[in-house]
Amino acid sequence: MMKQFWILTSVITLSLFSSDRLGKRPVYKIAVEVTQGTVEANLLRDFLKEQIQTSGRGQVSLPMNGFDSNIWEFNKEGMASPKTAEVLQKLNDIDKLALITTEDGQAVISFVDVLHQKLEYRNSLPDSLSKTLVFDFLGFLDKKNIYLALSETGTGSNSQLKINSLKPTYIAGEPIRFEIESSEDNFVYVVLVPENQKGEPVLLFPNQFQNDNFIRKGDKVTIPDKRISFKASSTPSKDRIRAFASREEWKEFQLRSKKEDSFYKILPPAVTGTKATARSMVVPQTITASIEQSPVMEWDYQIISR
Structure with missing residues (x-):
C-alpha cells in the first residue's frame, strides 16, 4: 500500500521567485x-x-x-x-x-x-x-x-514556471493536485520542504510514477498524477512547496525511496548506497549549486486545524 503524505493548508500565499544569489551557497x-x-x-x-x-x-x-x-x-x-x-x-x-x-x-x-x-x-x-x-x-x-x-535559495522574479489549479484552502483528507507549466524547456523539480528540519524534504516531482521531469515549453503536467495519494492533514505546520526550473538535470543528487513510498527523498551521494569507504564518501563542492542556480516558484502554507 502506498505511503500517504499528508498536509492541511488553510491560507496559501503564492509567490514567483528566481535565484538572485548565484554563487552564494547557504551554509x-x-x-x-x-x-x-x-x-x-x-x-x-x-x-x-x-x-x-x-x-x-x-x-x-x-x-x-x-x-x-x-x-x-x-x-x-x-x-x-x-x-x-x-x-x-x-x-x-x-x-x-x-x-x-x-x-x-x-x-x-x-x-x-x-x-x-x-x-x-x-x-x-x-x-x-x-x-x-x-x-x-x-x-x-x-x-x-x-x-x-x-x-x-535566493528569491527574485522572472520565474519560468506557471501554476494552475492550486486552491487557497484544503479540507483534511482532500486530495491535493495541481498543474504546472513551463515557459521554457526545463527539468522541473517540485519539493515539499517541511518547516520542521527533522523531516526530510520530499520530492513530489519527479516521483516513482512520473520519472520523466523534463517539461517542454507550453506542456502541462499534473502533480502528482492520479496514481499517487497526496492528501490534506490536520497537523498544523508552515510547510512549503518549491518548484525549481533547471536547464540541467540534478545529476549529483541521489533520489531514494522505500518500496512502499510514492515520493522520493533528495539525498547527497555521501549517504546513499551500500557501505562506502571514507575516500568514496567525499562529495563535490557543488553539492547544492544546481539548487541555487535554478529559478524557483514557491508556495507558503499557513496550516491550521480543521
Whole structure:
C-alpha cells in the first residue's frame, strides 16, 4: 500500500521567485570545539575543520573565547540541560556547534543546533576509525545543507514556471493536485520542504510514477498524477512547496525511496548506497549549486486545524 503524505493548508500565499544569489551557497556557521583536550581530540578537531572548510560545507568560526568543556549535557530527547541552554543562548554569532571528544579509545562527534538548543547528531567510533567518523558526520551535514539550500535559495522574479489549479484552502483528507507549466524547456523539480528540519524534504516531482521531469515549453503536467495519494492533514505546520526550473538535470543528487513510498527523498551521494569507504564518501563542492542556480516558484502554507 502506498505511503500517504499528508498536509492541511488553510491560507496559501503564492509567490514567483528566481535565484538572485548565484554563487552564494547557504551554509551554516559552525564552531568546532574540543571537550577533552587530548592530542587525539585536537587532531580530530583540526581534521574536521579542514574538511568543512575545504569542501565548502560550512563557515568555520574562530575558536570560542572562554570555552567551557564541562557543561554540555543533553537529555534522551536531545534537549539541552538548563545550564547548557543558558550557555547556548549567549552564542549569537554561530548556527551550529560541533563538539569533539576522545575517551576510552573512542572518538565522539556531537552536533548542536544553537538556536533550538538541541543535539542533532552524535556518533562514536574507535580512535583508529576517527576519519571514518568525520565522513559519516559530513554525510549528515550534506543533508542539512541540502535542506538549507531547498529552503533558502535566493528569491527574485522572472520565474519560468506557471501554476494552475492550486486552491487557497484544503479540507483534511482532500486530495491535493495541481498543474504546472513551463515557459521554457526545463527539468522541473517540485519539493515539499517541511518547516520542521527533522523531516526530510520530499520530492513530489519527479516521483516513482512520473520519472520523466523534463517539461517542454507550453506542456502541462499534473502533480502528482492520479496514481499517487497526496492528501490534506490536520497537523498544523508552515510547510512549503518549491518548484525549481533547471536547464540541467540534478545529476549529483541521489533520489531514494522505500518500496512502499510514492515520493522520493533528495539525498547527497555521501549517504546513499551500500557501505562506502571514507575516500568514496567525499562529495563535490557543488553539492547544492544546481539548487541555487535554478529559478524557483514557491508556495507558503499557513496550516491550521480543521
